[in-house]
Amino acid sequence: MFEKIKKMFLGRSSNDLLEAEGESAKKQVRYTMRDGEIVETDSVFGAWTSGDIAQMRAALAEKTNLVDRHFLLMSLVDKTYKQRTDDPELEKLCAEISEQHIQEFPEIKPALVKSLDGxxxxxxxxxxxxxxxxxxxxxxxxxxxxxxxxxxxxxDGTKGGFEGRIERIERKAAKHSA
Structure with missing residues (x-):
């Protein structure tokens, strides 16, 4: 990884590096690893890392890599889920984005596994x-x-996993119908 960073700056004079640093500071350039390469982040990355619901919603239509798409969808679900009881519109949005994420997950999963070393x-x-x-x-x-x-x-991080979650849901359903 550090070799790749060195190569990015190999052959540049100190003035070139200072100028590039000044331009980066102006543009707030950020980098991340995708598919083993250091790449400049895009607006979708910026949206999901911002924690801002409006910014994340705006980024939904943007094209990006599958890893950032996954984190955008999951972050938007996380944020709207936390605020669902305060705002019925956020509860509705949480459900919509959850359905979208679940629908897209079969395509996202291989890229996610690849990017996280299996x-x-x-x-x-x-x-x-x-x-x-x-x-x-x-x-x-x-x-x-x-x-x-x-x-x-x-x-799901619980002792019983999703299997235990199903059992709990079925018990609630039985109580509800009784």
Missing amino acids: ILPRVTTFQKYATLLTEQNNFDRAVEVCEVAISHGLH
Whole structure:
């Protein structure tokens, strides 16, 4: 990695480096690793790392790599989920983006695994959306979301995993219908 950074500046004079540094400071240039390469971040990266819902929503239509797409969708779900009880519009947006993320996840998953050296991270969209659906008494869809997560090999970070989550949802559904 450091060799790549060296190569970026190889052959430049100290004046060139100072000028480039000044330009970078003006433009707030940021870099990240994607597919083993150091690349300049794009506006989607900036949006999902900003934590700003409006900025993330605006970035939804922008083209980007699948890893940043994943983190944009998951970050937007996380932010709207936290504020769902305060604003019904954010609850609705949380559900919409969750559905979108789940629909796009089969395409995103291989890129995510590749970028993380074969490791599939926890994807909080599935657990948060299952909880939201349960709160809305949409038990069947909540179970489906958990089953999709299981089919992707995901874990929700709890002792029982998504399997235990399904059991809890089914108990709530039984109480609700009784």
